Amino acid sequence: MKTIELFAGAGGLALGVEAAGFETIGLVEFDKAAAETLKANRPNWRVIHDDVANISPLDLEDYFQIKKGELDLLSGGAPCQSFSYAGKRLGLEDTRGTLFYHYAVFLEKLQPKMFLFENVKGLVSHDKGRTYQTILTVFEDAGYQVQSKVLNAWDYGVAQKRERMIMVGIRNDLVDKTEFIYPIPHSYKPVLKDILVDTPPSVGASYSDHKKAIFELVPPGGYWRDIPEEVAKPYMKSTWDMGGGRTGILRRLSMDEPSLTVLTSPSQKQTDRCHPLEARPFTVRENARIQSFPDEWVFTGSVGNQYKQVGNAVPVKLAYEVANQIKKSLEVV
Numbered sequence: 001m002k003t004i005e006l007f008a009g010a011g012g013l014a015l016g017v018e019a020a021g022f023e024t025i026g027l028v029e030f031d032k033a034a035a036e037t038l039k040a041n042r043p044n045w046r047v048i049h050d051d052v053a054n055i056s057p058l059d060l061e062d063y064f065q066i067k068k069g070e071l072d073l074l075s076g077g078a079p080c081q082s083f084s085y086a087g088k089r090l091g092l093e094d095t096r097g098t099l100f101y102h103y104a105v106f107l108e109k110l111q112p113k114m115f116l117f118e119n120v121k122g123l124v125s126h127d128k129g130r131t132y133q134t135i136l137t138v139f140e141d142a143g144y145q146v147q148s149k150v151l152n153a154w155d156y157g158v159a160q161k162r163e164r165m166i167m168v169g170i171r172n173d174l175v176d177k178t179e180f181i182y183p184i185p186h187s188y189k190p191v192l193k194d195i196l197v198d199t200p201p202s203v204g205a206s207y208s209d210h211k212k213a214i215f216e217l218v219p220p221g222g223y224w225r226d227i228p229e230e231v232a233k234p235y236m237k238s239t240w241d242m243g244g245g246r247t248g249i250l251r252r253l254s255m256d257e258p259s260l261t262v263l264t265s266p267s268q269k270q271t272d273r274c275h276p277l278e279a280r281p282f283t284v285r286e287n288a289r290i291q292s293f294p295d296e297w298v299f300t301g302s303v304g305n306q307y308k309q310v311g312n313a314v315p316v317k318l319a320y321e322v323a324n325q326i327k328k329s330l331e332v333v
Helices: 012-019 031-039 059-062 091-095 101-112 128-141 207-213 229-241 283-291 303-313 316-330
Strands: 004-005 023-029 048-049 073-076 114-120 144-152 161-173
Touching: 004 012, 004 101, 012 023, 012 073, 012 114, 012 316, 023 031, 031 048, 031 101, 031 303, 059 101, 073 161, 091 101, 091 128, 101 128, 114 128, 114 316, 128 161, 161 303, 161 316, 283 303
Parallel strands: 004 023, 004 073, 023 048, 073 114
Antiparallel strands: 114 161, 144 161
């Protein structure tokens, strides 16, 4: 079964799709470091380091050497953007000028049997629901029956609370022959102590001496409320008076809980995720483990870019679970 992926990033989604048994015949990725990561780990993959806007106008059948209707799966997740024309019922034209538009062009031109489109949970409510409705209309106009569901990676063997909206479409001529069923959540949900043992050494960021000294006061599983007020108040400055929980500030994770969502930057004041046992951010490799990347998967580029690649990825095990269900759907058509 053949697949093409757009907005491939560092390969979290592609790795899961590969593990489910698909042959990747093309991946498009604009970021140079992410594209180099894909090439370094899978020299056999056709990695296209280019802007998808330069690829979508081409004769895609010729470019990928596959006839319209023969591709098994188109996968990817375009960054969430507002559609300036949304609500004018222009269909695909509603989305022109966005990255999603190019995903839709691929879908229309290649007519794969199924597609997988993943995005942030907030897509459903983005722009008062208009963004989601426009995307749904475009997919249906392209000839697909679509379903969507928000899945939490923690339910599928990933030691991280990370919710993603997973849209899956089946081409209309195949709807009577097959169905797609979302993966069943696992009974056991892993926590950090299950995955952080014997993590290979890796590059990583560090806190300033001042911040490190403060974090050493925070107990595992705690945050700013768990340290003396005379220390927390000067650190938080104006946010101290803002009210609300603000539980992300000076947040230290515990080995007995899953990670909060891995982010693209290791240490931002409002969204700290301190290592449970040491006063430091997680290393790139620790974050990669939390995202369920295998240890042999290397990341290229600057340290900051590596953190970004890992943070933007789809957890590999979540990708596998969804792709495996798609494979089951395709096996009967």
